[in-house]
Amino acid sequence: MKYRDFLQKMIYKIIDPLIKGMYKSGITPNMITTVGFIGNLAAAGFFIHAAYIMGAIDLDANTVNRGLHEIGWGGAILLFSSLFDLMDGRLARIGHLSSSFGAMWDSTLDRYSELITLFGICLVFLRFNPDPSIFELKSAGPAQGFWWGVITFTAMVGSVMVSYVRARAEGLGIECKVGLMQRPERVVVTAVTAILTGCTKNLWWVAGGMALIALLANITAFWRVAYCYKPLKEKELKEKETHEKEEMEGSKLKAIKSKKRSRQQA
Numbered sequence: 660m661k662y663r664d665f666l667q668k669m670i671y672k673i674i675d676p677l678i679k680g681m682y683k684s685g686i687t688p689n690m691i692t693t694v695g696f697i698g699n700l701a702a703a704g705f706f707i708h709a710a711y712i713m714g715a716i717d718l719d720a721n722t723v724n725r726g727l728h729e730i731g732w733g734g735a736i737l738l739f740s741s742l743f744d745l746m747d748g749r750l751a752r753i754g755h756l757s758s759s760f761g762a763m764w765d766s767t768l769d770r771y772s773e774l775i776t777l778f779g780i781c782l783v784f785l786r787f788n789p790d791p792s793i794f795e796l797k798s799a800g801p802a803q804g805f806w807w808g809v810i811t812f813t814a815m816v817g818s819v820m821v822s823y824v825r826a827r828a829e830g831l832g833i834e835c836k837v838g839l840m841q842r843p844e845r846v847v848v849t850a851v852t853a854i855l856t857g858c859t860k861n862l863w864w865v866a867g868g869m870a871l872i873a874l875l876a877n878i879t880a881f882w883r884v885a886y887c888y889k890p891l892k893e894k895e896l897k898e899k900e901t902h903e904k905e906e907m908e909g910s911k912l913k914a915i916k917s918k919k920r921s922r923q924q925a
Contacts, residue, residue, distance in 0.1 A: 670745055675753075678746060682754040688747040692765045695743025698736055699772035705733030706779025706853075714786030723787075724860050727800075730783065731857010734865075737776060738850035741843070744769070766826070769842060773818050776849060780865060781811040787862065800862025811869045817876025818845055824883040832894070837886050838879030845872050 681691070706729075713726035747765060751757040784807040787800065801807050821838060828835035840848075852868030855861075 671749060674742070674746060674749065678749050678753055681746075681750055686750070688751040688754075688756055688761050689764055691743050691747040691750060692761070692768055695740050695747070696768040696772055698740030698743065699776055702733045702737035702740060703775040703779040705729045705736065706776065707782055709733070710779065710782035710786040713783060714788075726783070726787075727860045727862060728857050730780075730853050730862075730865060731855075733776075733779070734850045734853025734855075734857060737846065737853065740772075741846045741850065744843075744846075766822075770819065770822060773842070773845065774815060777811060777815045777818065777869075780849070780853070780869060781808050781815070783862070784808040784811060784866070800856075801866050807866050807869065810866075810873050814869045814872040814876060817873055817880055818842075820880035821845075821876050821883070824880050824887075828883065828887045831887075831891065833887050833890050835883050835887055838882050840872060840875035840879045845876060848872055 709726040709729040712722055712729075715722055744765075747761075751761060784801075784804040786804070788804045817840070821841065825835045848868045848871055849865075852865045855864040
């Protein structure tokens with residue numbers, strides 16, 4: 660999408676001097692990918708710890724505020740770690756360090772990173788179920804934590820399927836990057852809403868982010884399936900025509916050989 664290309668160019672202008680310095684220092688794209696993954700693990704750790712303390716039996720306002728604050732820190736770390744996704748690919752291109760293993764390593768850690776961070780947020784909703792008679796929820800977040808946990812899990816499913824459909828399509832020879840909620844958008848929505856939750860001490864921000872991802876990621880997944888329908892049908896038709904042509908040529912060749920044998924025998 661054009662706005663993504665514009666943003667990438669702006670970010671590249673800022674990070675290119677750093678990338679060149681990394682290349683001269685012998686840093687590889689796989690190293691950067693791994694560091695970014697460690698950052699995502701740290702962000703997930705904040706989310707999971709926030710879920711742990713917000714699920715305490717004797718829950719009070721201070722404990723909730725502490726948990727919400729940790730969610731904000733998790734979002735900040737997640738946003739910072741997302742920069743490594745840009746840097747590893749940029750370093751691979753500038754330094755001519757691209758490799759098939761590097762591409763696989765990057766994709767694998769991306770899936771792990773996204774799932775563990777969303778899992779941490781899912782735990783927050785499942786654990787945060789205070790007694791409304793002794794705790795005011797209006798300024799803290801949704802009371803129905805179970806259903807928001809389900810929505811977050813739906814966001815996890817959509818995130819995986821968006822990436823899977825693209826990988827499957829590319830395996831069949833079709834470039835498939837359409838959709839409204841690709842990985843960069845999902846990371847930004849998760850990180851920004853988590854930061855806003857920490858700043859405002861209100862879980863509704865990240866709840867809204869999860870609902871947005873759950874909706875648009877699954878729409879994007881089916882959008883990509885629909886996008887691949889026509890080119891796949893055209894590809895199947897061409898393969899069928901090629902196969903039929905080869906069979907006809909094979910039949911003609913067999914007929915010619917049969918005639919030659921008949922003449923030789925005569």
